[in-house]
Amino acid sequence: MRIKLTWKIWLWIFLFLFALISIFYNPDYFMQKGVLVTAVEKNSSAFEQGLRSGQIISSIDGQTIETVEDFSKIAQEKNTLTEKVKTTITTTNSEYIIYSEKFPEISVTEIPKTNLKTGLDLSGGSRALVKAKDHTLTSSEVTDLVDVMSNRFNVYGISDMSIRSVTDLTGNNFVLIEIAGATPSDLESLISQQGKFEAKIGNETAFSGGEKDITSVSRSGQDSGVYSCSQIAQDEYSCEFRFVIYLSEQAAQKQADLTKNLTINSTAQGNYLSQKLELYLDDIPVDSLLIGEDLKGVVTTQIQISGAGTGATKADAYDAAVKDMNNLQTILITGSLPFQLEIVKLDTISPTLGENFTKYIFLAGFIAILLVSIVLFIRYKTKSAIAPLIICTSEIIITLGIAAFIKWDLDLPSIAGILAAIGTGVNDQIVILDEAKQKEESLNMKQKIKRAFTIIIGVYLTAIASLLPLWWAGAGLLRGFVFTTLIGITIGVLVTRPAFADMIKLIEK
Numbered sequence: 001m002r003i004k005l006t007w008k009i010w011l012w013i014f015l016f017l018f019a020l021i022s023i024f025y026n027p028d029y030f031m032q033k034g035v036l037v038t039a040v041e042k043n044s045s046a047f048e049q050g051l052r053s054g055q056i057i058s059s060i061d062g063q064t065i066e067t068v069e070d071f072s073k074i075a076q077e078k079n080t081l082t083e084k085v086k087t088t089i090t091t092t093n094s095e096y097i098i099y100s101e102k103f104p105e106i107s108v109t110e111i112p113k114t115n116l117k118t119g120l121d122l123s124g125g126s127r128a129l130v131k132a133k134d135h136t137l138t139s140s141e142v143t144d145l146v147d148v149m150s151n152r153f154n155v156y157g158i159s160d161m162s163i164r165s166v167t168d169l170t171g172n173n174f175v176l177i178e179i180a181g182a183t184p185s186d187l188e189s190l191i192s193q194q195g196k197f198e199a200k201i202g203n204e205t206a207f208s209g210g211e212k213d214i215t216s217v218s219r220s221g222q223d224s225g226v227y228s229c230s231q232i233a234q235d236e237y238s239c240e241f242r243f244v245i246y247l248s249e250q251a252a253q254k255q256a257d258l259t260k261n262l263t264i265n266s267t268a269q270g271n272y273l274s275q276k277l278e279l280y281l282d283d284i285p286v287d288s289l290l291i292g293e294d295l296k297g298v299v300t301t302q303i304q305i306s307g308a309g310t311g312a313t314k315a316d317a318y319d320a321a322v323k324d325m326n327n328l329q330t331i332l333i334t335g336s337l338p339f340q341l342e343i344v345k346l347d348t349i350s351p352t353l354g355e356n357f358t359k360y361i362f363l364a365g366f367i368a369i370l371l372v373s374i375v376l377f378i379r380y381k382t383k384s385a386i387a388p389l390i391i392c393t394s395e396i397i398i399t400l401g402i403a404a405f406i407k408w409d410l411d412l413p414s415i416a417g418i419l420a421a422i423g424t425g426v427n428d429q430i431v432i433l434d435e436a437k438q439k440e441e442s443l444n445m446k447q448k449i450k451r452a453f454t455i456i457i458g459v460y461l462t463a464i465a466s467l468l469p470l471w472w473a474g475a476g477l478l479r480g481f482v483f484t485t486l487i488g489i490t491i492g493v494l495v496t497r498p499a500f501a502d503m504i505k506l507i508e509k
Helices: 007-024 045-049 068-079 139-155 184-192 249-259 314-334 351-380 383-405 412-436 445-471 479-508
Strands: 035-040 056-060 085-091 095-100 106-110 125-132 161-167 173-180 197-201 204-208 214-217 224-233 236-247 264-267 270-273 277-281 284-289 302-311 341-349
Touching: 007 383, 007 479, 035 068, 045 095, 056 068, 068 106, 139 161, 139 173, 197 249, 204 249, 214 314, 224 314, 236 249, 236 314, 284 302, 302 314, 351 383, 351 412, 383 412, 383 479, 412 445, 412 479, 445 479
Parallel strands: none
Antiparallel strands: 035 056, 035 106, 056 085, 085 095, 125 173, 125 341, 161 173, 197 204, 197 277, 214 236, 224 236, 236 302, 264 270, 277 284
C-alpha cells in the first residue's frame, strides 16, 4: 500500500533537515584540519604580520598541526631557543613568516565540530554580575557601560567573552560578564580597574576621553563614515574611515602648544607632523594617528580622526573599518568607565565539570524518553507508541538547530528548558493518542484530533504566561531556560504535534 505523506509531515521533515544543517555545517570550518586561533597578542610580530583570531593554523615550519597538543609541542620547543629564529605559520589562506626569539603569544583551540555555542556552565570560566557602586543605572547608562567594557576587554586581548545588560523583576539594571577560561581573580581584577583613555603627542597628554576634554563625537552624516577602499596586496584590502571630534577650549589649547614646535614630514599621502597622535587605553596603545600639517600650533576644537580596517575581501575590510571606527568612537565618547563597579555575584566552573553536566543531562533525557516510550507501548500495544520517540528526538534536534542558527549560547538552564519542552511534548502526544483511541462513534478521527488540539493550545498558552516573567527573573540568568522551553513547545504546537497527529492517522489506517 502506498503511503501519502501530508504537508504537515513534509514541513516537519524539512525543519528537521534544516536543523541538522544548522548544527553540523559551517562553511568556514567544513572539512578543515588544524587548530583555530582564538587570540593573538596585540603588537606582537604575529599580529603585525596579519594573523588574527578566527584563522585556522594548518602547519608550522612544514609540520602538520591537527590538534592543540601538536601546536603546544612546537610552541614549547620554540620557547627553549635562545636566539632569533624563523617561524613559518601556515593557515588555510595565508602564510606568515616571523623572526623572533620566542614563539608568538597565540591562543588556539580545536576546530568546532558543530555550530552549537556553549555558555559558561559548559565551556568553563567565570561569570560576574556587576552593578554601579552607589548609583542606580539607567537603560542608556548600562548600554554605554557595556560598550566601554567590551572595548576594554578587547584591548586586553580577551575574545571569548560575553558582556550584556540584564534587568531584574524590580527594574534594576546590571551588567552580566562571562569570560571563558578566566579565573574569578582575573575577572575581579579586570572589573575593578576603572580605566582611562589618553591621546598623547610624544610623552605629553593632549586630551583624555570623556566629557572633560571631548565635547562631542560625530557618529553619522558627512563627518563620519568609511570613504575609500583599495587593494593593498593579493589577498588583502584596506578601507579608510574618518570622523570628527570636538575638543573643549582647554584641550584644544593644550594640543596647539604640543604641536607648534613639531617639524613637517612629507609622505606619499600628504604632509604630516613629525609626531603622531598616540591613543592609549589603560596605558596600552590602541591606535596611532597622523596629524595634518594644518594643525601645527593651531587652536582648533574640531579634529578629524582617521584610520583603516583590513580584510581578505573588500567587504571584510569595510566591515573591519566600520567596527574599528565604532569602537574608537565609543572609547572617545566615554573614556574611562563612567562608574565605579562592584560585583554582586561571582561564579566559576571548570570545563571538565561542564562536560560532565552535559553528558549526564542528555543521558538522563534519553533514558526518560526511552522509559516513556516503553510505558506508551505497554499501554497502547500498537505501532503508535513508536511515534512519540521519533517526535521527541526530532524536537531536541530542531531546538538545537534553531539555537545554532541564531548563535544562542547553550547553558545549563537552556538544556533544562529542552528537557522541560520534551516533557510537555510527551504530555501533548498522550492527549492526542488518548483522544484518537476514544471509542465514540459520533466523532470521526478528524474531530477527535481537533478536540485534542483544543486541550494542547490551552496548555501552550498557560505555559507562555508562566514562562515570560522568568525572562527577567534572576537578572536574566534564567533566559536560557525560557528561550529553549518556548522554542520547544512552540515548534511542538506549530509543527511536530500536527505532524504527529497525521502520523497517528496513517498508522491507524
